[in-house]
Amino acid sequence: MRALLVLAVLAGGCSGVWNDPYPASDRGKNILYSAFTERPKHLDPVQSYTEDEARFTQQVYEPPLQYHYLKRPYELVPLTALEVPKAVPARGGGVVYTIRIRPGIHYQPHPAFVPENLSLARERIARLDSPYALPLGTRELLADDYIYEIKRLASPRLHSPIFGLMAEKIVGLGELAERLRKFDTRKQDWLDLRKHRLEGVEKVDDYTYRVQLKAPYPQFVYWLAMPFFAPVPWEAERFFFQPGMAEKNFTLDWWPVGTGAYMLTENDPNAKMELVRNPNFRGEPYPSAGEAEDGPAGLLQDAGRTMPFVERVVFSREKEAIPYWNKFLQGYYDSSAIPSDTFDQAVRVAVGGEVALTPEMQDKGIRLRTSVDTTILYLGVNWLDATVGGDGERARKLRHALAIAMDWEEFISIFLNGRGRVAHDPLAPGIFGQRTGRAAINPLTHVWENGRAERRSIEQARQLLAEAGYPNGRDAKTGEPLVLYLDTVGRGPGDKPRFDWWRRQFAKIAVQLEIRDTDWNRFQEKIRKGSQQLYILGWNADYPDPENFLFLLHGAQSRAATQGENSSNYVNAEFDRLFERMKTMANTPERQAIIDRMVALYRRDAPWLGGFHPVSYGLTHAWMMNGKPNNMARNNLKYLRVDVERRAALRREWNQPVVWPALLILALLILSAVPAIRSYRRRERMAAKPA
């Protein structure tokens, strides 16, 4: 026993760390540690469209433009382009964008740029553990690579989610897709898109190309900041098309090839993804300007310094929230979101709504950064429904009554720990067109009192309900109780409190709510068919333009009629007419006036019974610099800097092994065996009992 205690003291006194999940050889290196929960499905820029994928693709691929890292509202700035292109009227109608890229940009080292690697023997490929085991080469970025990627949108072998949209915009893209479909009959051959002309995209010289659109589409420049328009070298496609590559999971869909600050060198979506600084990256200066509070927050300390700052970024797969959170607290992840279960452990919300970190987090030097997402989650009404839909006065008053009864402030407080902002219109905060202060509130559901929006009283809701023909929640003609149906996607027993809360909101005005809890597939099917009555859905902005939100209510986008994104199937001729005008306008006072009118129509018609914008709470350790949430761009890794020495010291301090409890348990187990051993020995020595 004494020996055990001595051992415990000795082991406890060791200064080494036992729980470090990373190799000892990585200690003290300039590495950023992060985690991913969902495995990416596609890393091909023509197909990738989710945030889980963008966190990888946007570090590697460089479209012509990017969003300014610090400035808000979001502002487009050049990335590989020399300037943000302007639309110029085209000769045959429509508009032309001329994009000039910076000369001298080179691709990351990659085997595709070594000609011999384009004709490898299958046996050699079978022996490869990674494409990077082959000789590596590079070449300069050319306008041809951007053109090649635009053609890939139309490739019959790929699934670009934006092909349908772009085929309506880019001259000749739809026709190219049709030609390629007919041409592409031999699937065993590589489809060399260089041989197929795209009418609306033209190379001017090695560093300049033009894109012709059929009609003015000001939002096109936002698409130029997405990986869909990033350059793809033909050699990369050719390289990965070789027989034997796909069997090894060596595909362009899994091994991106770009000019960005980082290159993906380890790709195991089941466990670990690793980005390494691209040695051929040209370098990019850290921004010198931002919002007013960025300077005091230390976000301009690196102004003008060449990025990237971190040599490697290691992403580990964490499927469960608890290990992810605990590893963050131990210092093994540099940043983390706050899981709902541990919200109280991390954050305290004061009575006035002020948010602060708990003393435990403050002691660790952890920083909290919040940002309102450019996302809206809403309770929608099906315009085709006979009871709640349509532009009749009765249904409109019913919707207004329900919109008042739905206390979103309470919902945010109970279910989101205050991490949300009530939506008064279809736009997200920070998007042009959304008003602030008193002008921002929905006067049909709220009043402005004491400098803040207050929800209208439930009596007013009951009054509206009575005017709609449902006094006390019963049909005035038939006497039948009013029963409404909400379609939603349940995630299990944990949803019951949420369902109960919704029922209570409707019950406040004596309306019965039946919740149709279903799976995602059935829910989608109902929405497609337009057979839902009420439903809950959300939208995450593609780009910071009001068009990207207001189109969710555009009649031509009706889900039931055209499989568009207007799931409420809302139709209002004036709204649609204003939308058509607004969508091609620059951000001018005239555009603001049109948006104001559209928002007023939305409020009057109430195709959505309100909703909210989620607020993201992100935590970063004291050693991670320059972190600022950016809802539009995910190419943020190049901006981040890590104080490696501080991290190493704090990790050591926080993770000293505590051995004595384990030794104590071991000792107790051994002690507990003593009676058994004694008893055994006694039995063995015992004489036989007399019969």
Next chain:
Amino acid sequence: MLAYIIRRTLYAIPILVGVNLITFALFFLVNTPDDMARMQLGVKRVTPEAIQKWKAERGYDKPLLWNADAPGAGRLTETIFFEKSVKLFALDFGRAEDNRDITNEIRTRMGPSLALAIPVFLVGLAVNITFALGMAFFRATYLDLWGVILCVAMMSISSLFYIIGGQYLISKLWHLVPISGFAGGADALKFLVLPVLIGVIGGIGAGSRWYRTLFLEEMGKDYVRTARAKGLAESVVMFRHVLQNAMIPILTGVVVVIPLLFMGSLITESFFGIPGLGSYTIDAIQAQDFAVVRAMVFIGSVLYIIGLLLTDLSYTLVDPRVRLG
């Protein structure tokens, strides 16, 4: 014996066809090919044309089980079920819906799964048998009583509790091993200590009680009384006679699970970030990846059949009276 093995192997074919059919029916009862396409293509800006194209590329544009438009045998063969099943029986698992090669994935993930499952299995077996033998040895004493109470308590606790509690105590509070993660080679050891420990502890309750029952049943038999009457020490009686004769029921439960060790552990792998076949299956179910689900169910069925066959064969090794006809 060879004839027996061949006969059992032939029996396996209709079983596998049946399992494949049931998997197919269950999957497509809740998912249509359109649902699968939407899941893979995402929820934003998905056009009906894109869905049709996705289905056509993967052969999901055909009828499920019966193609009334096809001539002759094509009514049966030009269906999703037939085309996918034939390849399965040729052990061509094809590609997952995210375009990754399934065989390659299984090969890669088998290692981490076995690295976890084999130690849990072997150490767990040794601990359970030892504990059960101890309880049987001290039967009807307070040691046995408290041992049984402990077992009942341990088997009443959810495996999630062991996992979360173990991670909290050993990794979070005491900082002895990483909370989660995996690495190849010798580095795997530090990641496996905790899940193996938890796997073993989590299995003690049920395993030890079951083995205790087997041992007590054997101890009541005549040959044990004879052995004691001969004056053999109780330890010799227990280890040489009782343990050996209790091996048949033990083997029934043990050998059948040996091949299934390849399939990994669904929950443990997820919580400890071990990239094995268990978490692969869970991911596939969540992603509605029929290709992977079908492949994993098929492999699981094959391994289960092999396990049953091995169990039968093992009887002949531990009990000379057993003859396979």
